[in-house]
Amino acid sequence: MIKDSYNIYKKCKQAKSVxxxxxxxxxxYRARYKLNILAHQHTTVIGIKNINTAHRLNIGVQYIGFSHPSDKTWMNIKGVLAITGNYSIGRGCRFDIGEQAKVTIGCGGYINVNTKLIIMHGLKIGDNCAIAWGCEFLDEDFHAIDYKGRIEKNKNIIIGNHVWIGAEAKIYQGTIIADGCVIASNSVVRGHFTEKNTIIGGNPAKVIKTQIQWT
Incomplete structure (x- = not known):
């Protein structure tokens, strides 16, 4: 317990947390919800009982040089947030998870600062994914446009294992990204990208390079 307290103290000092x-x-959180959550003082979690994890979840306490101490993290979890391993969520992120939605995040990896998850249906993020700052995941238009021949499509977003999503990329409903891919910064991604180990970028996003590896 003493060692754990000291480690938390060091992490707080590094992240300029109280x-x-x-x-x-x-x-x-440990006593009331049996959750191992370490959250910056400017973190608000609504629906914490809907978080499902047996591992350490860091929220806003990982030091990122360009984050600001006053950045506020807001998590509104009406559905389910399931995390299968130790994980870090950057400061200033906003999560809105609808009542019928489930967000599943694999082990390893992280979500960097000021990223938004607005999920009304489903989002699956694989293992060891790196999500840069200012990204956006949105699986709902919130307005319907009817036209002849319109087909209702699956709106869930699926991100494979070991995917790197660059800064300020936007991932929209129904998108599938295969294992090992890299999404270029500022890309707008919507569609099925099923070839592994590719660089995807642009607006609208398309495959730029194939057979790549990233570390």
């Missing part, structure tokens, strides 16, 4: 507030929340 130790007593962060540690107090940590103890409360």
């Amino acid at each position: 130790f007593l507030i962060v540690y107090g929340k940590y103890i409360y």
Whole structure:
């Protein structure tokens, strides 16, 4: 317990977090919800009981040089947020997960600062995915346009394993991204990209290079 407290203190100092507030929340989450969550003092979680994880979840306490101490993280979880391993969510992120939605995140990887997840249906992020700052995941238009021959499509977003999503990329409803892919910064992605190990970029996004590897 003492070692764990000291590690939390070091993490708070690095992230310019207030130790007593962060540690107090940590103890409360463990006692009340049986969750191992370490959250920056400017973090609000609505629906914490809908988080399903047996592992450490860091929210806003991982140091990122360009984040600001006053950035606020807002998580509104009406559906389910399931995380299968230790995970870090950057400061200033916003999660809105609808009542019928499920977001599943694999082990390893991280979500960087100021990223938005607005999910009303479903989002699956594989293992060891790196999601850069300012990205957006949106699986609902919130307005319907009817036309002749319109076919209702699956709106879930599926991200494979070991995918790197560059800064300020936007991933929209129904998108599938295969394992090992890289999404270029500022891309607008919608569609099925089923070939593994490719660079995808542009607006609208398309395959730019194939047979790539990233570390």
